[in-house]
Amino acid sequence: MTKSLNKIDSQNVKVDVHYLTRVEGHGNIVVDVKEGRLTKCEFQVIESPRFFESMLAGRSIWEAQHLTSRICGICACGHTLASIKAAEDALGIKPSDEIIMLRRLLLNTEMLDSHILHIYILVAPDLLGVKSILPLVKTHRPVIEMALRMKRMSDYGGEVLAGRHIHPISYVIGGLTQLPSREGLEKLYNLMLESRKDGEETVKIIKTLKFPEFERPTQYMSLTHDDEYAMYDGDLVVNGEKSKVNNYRKLFIESVVDYSKAKISKINGKSYAVGALSRFNNNFDKLHKKAKAVAKELGLKSPCHNPYLNTAAQLVEWVHCLEDSITILEKILKEGLNEHKVVVSSWPKRSEIGKTKYKPNTGSGCVEVPRGSLFHEYTIDDSAHITAANCVIPTNQNMGNLEDDMRKIVPELLGKKTQEEITLDLEMLARAYDPCISCATHLLDVKFVE
């Protein structure tokens, strides 16, 4: 949709990318430079709102995680776990250490899955100068087959742990409905060991690719934990200051803008970033030593202020999550799982829901998902039905930061790059954030020719 310019015009540039490709859902990039002045710089989310919070109102809290897992086909496990944590907070339920270990493992598999999808399928085509993964099947077939093999490993993890590879069914409030099979866990463990080689190969490949040079220091928010690289649990941290998850409404303010269906979030009146690079910057010390070595090999240092390198941070996290998963699986396979501590025995029957009296309460939960900190918050009445719900997704939190990046990079590129090159740089910048705009319908448009 952009006009090609034969010569570089630093005074007038118009970028109008309708339907940015290789992101989930529909978003536009609109930038206007008139007579050398940046007059418009927007990332417009044009998806219709999905009203999940409204859909939850009036529903039993016991079914919230099944509904919210449908918010996303990629972060289904993350939504399930954030939902369960919020529900347990509201109900006053404390899960056992074994349950938390299994949740960490599930979250790791999702992180492994999504990061490899982003690195190979969504970002690699930009860095290799093609429009999509399809031409790469011809030119880089072994690499694409390796990417699919890596995805297959993490998908299998979801299947073994959560009952199916997408939209987990066995992870519920208070535990699991069934234990994962030992045979499945052994197979997953072996697949993960085999994946180490593919991870090493991926590091070699990513090392050869050139990411755009750009820097803009910003506020980085993520979970943080004294004992681990925080993914499942911890306090929130931004600018070195910690706060409790249930204070999130005081920490950041969401507001509506007229050009986008997504809200913009700010901390201290300024935009902030969430996601792999934020976690890397805030929690570098807690990474697995192999992940730290990969960061060194890739030349990635904390703090890193180049948003394009979010992809490199994802690869570092991929290695961390793989090694963390292998450690967890070794423990499980050695010590076994205690069915009494993991499997939920007091799941309320549908006919019982509403008869038991609960303390009206509000609970919140946060987990790190591939694109950043994900929040769920539910208020329940005395029958444990949800009266109010709030879900804050990472992509919304990143929107303001992306626009501020665009505002800085466009003037830097004026006079140096053509309109087409600026457009590509902006598309790549948006894709680096791995935005998830969530369309979530799968209609196949078919024309039958008689």
Next chain:
Amino acid sequence: MSTSRIAVIGLGNTLRRDDGIGVIILESLLSHYSRAGIDYLNFGIASFDLIHRLQDYEVALLIDGISAGLAAGELKIFDLEKVAFAKDSSIVSSHELNLEDIFKLTRNLEIKTKIYVAGIQVQDIGFGESLSQVLKDNLEQLTRQIDNFIQERLF
């Protein structure tokens, strides 16, 4: 990673009314016509993962809602090899790739699985958990028709 050679896969979002028809028919097949030697898989709104799962099977039937200008609730079962896609095969449009792109990828990767699609014309894909009345009325018949196809063509 499966010992079965046949997969029947339900696709769609059950929170978007008729968009969930593939998953609902899959559940109906499992309840009424479950057959040995077949993996019945609920893929929900996932799609990219189809690529590496498809290659586990000799033959796969994908059940999904379609927009094809047919009467609401009408079923068309077609062989993927006989669907002509647009010439421009270089643009992949979304994060979770759409089915057309998935099919192109399976072809480019020379995945040998024979793929059929059971497409049901949808009427309403707005937010909600129940099917439109016409699809609800046809559910039993659709399930039976699809099971007949499975029995006659997939084994």
